[in-house]
Structure formats: structure tokens, C-alpha cells
Amino acid sequence: MDERGSLRDLKSFEDPRIVPLGDGVYGACFFLMKLLPARYMLERAVESGQLTEGGTICESSSGTFALALAMLAAQGNFRLLIVGDWALDVGLQRRLLALGVELDIVEEPHPRGGYQLARLERLKKHLANRPGSYWPAQYSNPDNPLSYAKVAAQIIDEVGQIDCLVGAVGSGGSMCGIAHYLRLLFPELVLIGIDTPGSVLFGQPGALRQVSGLGGGIVPANVDHSQFDEVHWLSAAEIIAAAHDLHSDRGLFMGPTSGAAVKVARWWGETHPGKTAVALCPDEGHRYVDTVYDESWVKANIGGWSDARRKRPLTVTSPTENMAGWSRFGWGRRSLVEVLSQTMSSK
Numbered sequence: 001m002d003e004r005g006s007l008r009d010l011k012s013f014e015d016p017r018i019v020p021l022g023d024g025v026y027g028a029c030f031f032l033m034k035l036l037p038a039r040y041m042l043e044r045a046v047e048s049g050q051l052t053e054g055g056t057i058c059e060s061s062s063g064t065f066a067l068a069l070a071m072l073a074a075q076g077n078f079r080l081l082i083v084g085d086w087a088l089d090v091g092l093q094r095r096l097l098a099l100g101v102e103l104d105i106v107e108e109p110h111p112r113g114g115y116q117l118a119r120l121e122r123l124k125k126h127l128a129n130r131p132g133s134y135w136p137a138q139y140s141n142p143d144n145p146l147s148y149a150k151v152a153a154q155i156i157d158e159v160g161q162i163d164c165l166v167g168a169v170g171s172g173g174s175m176c177g178i179a180h181y182l183r184l185l186f187p188e189l190v191l192i193g194i195d196t197p198g199s200v201l202f203g204q205p206g207a208l209r210q211v212s213g214l215g216g217g218i219v220p221a222n223v224d225h226s227q228f229d230e231v232h233w234l235s236a237a238e239i240i241a242a243a244h245d246l247h248s249d250r251g252l253f254m255g256p257t258s259g260a261a262v263k264v265a266r267w268w269g270e271t272h273p274g275k276t277a278v279a280l281c282p283d284e285g286h287r288y289v290d291t292v293y294d295e296s297w298v299k300a301n302i303g304g305w306s307d308a309r310r311k312r313p314l315t316v317t318s319p320t321e322n323m324a325g326w327s328r329f330g331w332g333r334r335s336l337v338e339v340l341s342q343t344m345s346s347k
């Protein structure tokens with residue numbers, strides 16, 4: 001290895017800070033949560049010979065996974081090609097380019113699978129043109145959820161008994177991975193996934209979404225629906241307002257999915273006194289200074305956020321309902337097919 005170092009050199013960046021947020025609620029606050037699954041997947045790929053020094057990694061991502069891969073590729077001396085979309089903001093694009101990443105941005109969504117499917121189709125073309133390149137495939141690679149064992153161990157070490165875990169769902173790796181390990185000790189753990197209207201992950205009809213980091217236009221294999229007890233959907237305005245609240249109330253400058261997770265965890269804490277809830281806070285706020293934390297961007301793109309918040313969730317009877325704001329559905333550890341067929345047949 002040259003003077004650049006190795007994949008393991010970034011390991012100390014992986015662990016979350018566990019921050020008490022009052023009334024039995026804790027935030028597991030990451031600098032960049034995706035560093036952990038990215039390193040784990042790259043190490044397994046190197047071990048199995050799928051990735052060799054100087055080799056090429058190709059991935060589709062519009063956010064934190066791209067950044068994590070870029071940091072690791074620079075350390076490990078790999079080439080990296082990222083297929084992204086609108087969610088890859090200019091600041092992040094500059095940072096990826098500075099880390100030597102080759103970027104390909106898709107401009108149009110796929111008519112059925114949105115930007116996520118459009119990115120995947122473009123990625124497949126790149127993979128075909130670069131034989132021998134490695135595709136981490138965070139949406140389906142079982143090493144993504146598996147990588148989270150040490151986070152579960154750290155949360156247990158610092159918090160003790162955990163009754164509820166709350167977090168946004170994108171690939172599904174973090175929530176399903178951490179819940180799997182926590183339930184080895186706490187089988188009753190309540191798992192609450194956060195999604196947003198227009199994301200098909202938990203049954204909403206697909207539509208364009210304005211907040212990155214959660215939801216999607218296709219259902220990833222790494223979302224194990226049968227682990228979730230509840231699903232909550234928050235509007236873009238509510239998610240953004242929640243990030244502002246976390247910053248102003250607690251001084252925690254985090255991304256929008258962190259704000260959403262803490263908002264829902266605090267609600268759960270209030271409705272379950274004496275119990276302990278942990279909210280996953282996957283990244284810091286710096287990437288969002290020109291969007292989520294810019295009042296004029298929020299006004300122009302979301303129509304403002306200050307009035308648009310429900311104080312508590314509205315319980316819905318089907319995940320396919322039209323949702324105007326914070327909504328909640330008792331998922332009951334069922335598969336997506338089970339939930340959809342049972343809610344249809346009860347109509």
C-alpha cells in the first residue's frame with residue numbers, strides 16, 4: 001500500500017456518537033453512516049477477489065453512499081464511477097470530483113421506476129463496458145445489513161435496554177441490519193421505519209420526491225418488510241422542519257433524515273413513558289446548507305415549511321392512502337405482499 005493508507009484508516013469515522021435527547025430518547029449520530037457498509041462490502045469484495053488494487057468500482061447513488069465509497073476508494077487506490085441524479089448536489093459533486101470520482105448524472109426519471117431505476121439502467125451499461133469492475137449493489141448486497149453488527153453492539157453498550165429503534169429507510173440496510181442484531185437480545189424491540197409519500201418502499205404509489213436519503217422508486221431487496229412494526233410517512237416540509245428543530249432545540253446540525261427520525265422517536269417516547277428509543281441520525285447537515293437549511297430554497301421548492309407540520313401522526317388504514325402529512329400505519333412485521341393484499345381485501 002502506498003502513502004495513501006488503507007480502507008481501515010477511516011474506521012474511526014464510522015462509530016456513532018450516542019446523544020441523550022431527553023425522556024429516554026437517544027440519537028445515534030453518525031458523521032457518515034454509509035462508511036461502515038461501504039468499507040465492509042469493499043473488504044469482502046477484496047477478500048473474494050472481486051476487487052483488486054487499481055480495480056474499478058461502479059455504483060448508483062445520489063448521496064452518502066457515493067461519498068463513503070469515494071473516501072474509501074481514494075484510500076484503497078481503486079477507481080470509482082458513480083451514476084447519480086438531481087439529488088447529488090453541486091457541493092457533493094465537487095467533493096466527489098476532488099476525490100477522483102468519475103460522475104455520470106442521469107437527467108430523466110424512468111417512467112415507472114423513477115430516478116432510481118433510470119440510474120440502475122445507466123449503471124448496467126457502464127458495467128457492461130467495463131468488464132471486471134465491481135458493483136457493491138447496496139440495495140441488494142446482504143453485506144449491507146450484515147455490516148451493522150458493531151453499531152448494534154455499541155448502542156447496547158451505551159444505552160442498555162432498547163425498546164424502540166426509529167430511522168429512515170432507503171436501501172433498508174441500516175434499519176434491518178441493526179434491528180436484526182438488537183433483537184437477538186431484545187426480541188420485543190419495536191422497529192419504526194420512516195418513508196415519505198410518493199416512495200413505493202412501503203406501498204405508496206410512486207411519484208417524484210423532494211428529500212433525499214429515504215424512500216425510492218423501486219423496492220430494494222435489502223428492505224425486509226417483515227421486520228417493521230410501524231411505518232410513518234412524513235412530507236418533505238415536515239422532514240425539513242424536523243431537521244431545523246433538531247438544530248435549534250439541541251444544537252445538532254444533521255441531515256433531514258436525522259431530523260425525521262428524532263421527531264418520530266420523541267413522539268414514541270412521549271407515548272411510551274419509561275421506555276427507551278434510539279433514533280438513527282445518518283449524516284451531518286453540511287451537505288444541505290444550500291437546500292434544506294436555505295430558507296429561499298425551501299420556499300421555492302417545498303413552498304415553505306414553518307406551518308406545515310402535524311404535531312402527531314394520523315393513523316391510516318392502508319399504506320396506499322393519499323397522505324397529506326405525518327401518517328402512521330401498523331405494519332405488524334408483515335411482508336409487503338401480505339400488507340397490500342390484506343388492506344385491499346378489507347376495503
Ligand SMILES: Cc1ncc(COP(=O)(O)O)c(C=O)c1O
Nearest residue numbers: 064170171172173174213257282
Ligand atoms: C442521509 C441518509 N439517511 C438515511 C438513509 C437510509 O439508509 P439505508 O440505505 O441504510 O436504508 C440514507 C441512505 O442512503 C441516507 O443517505
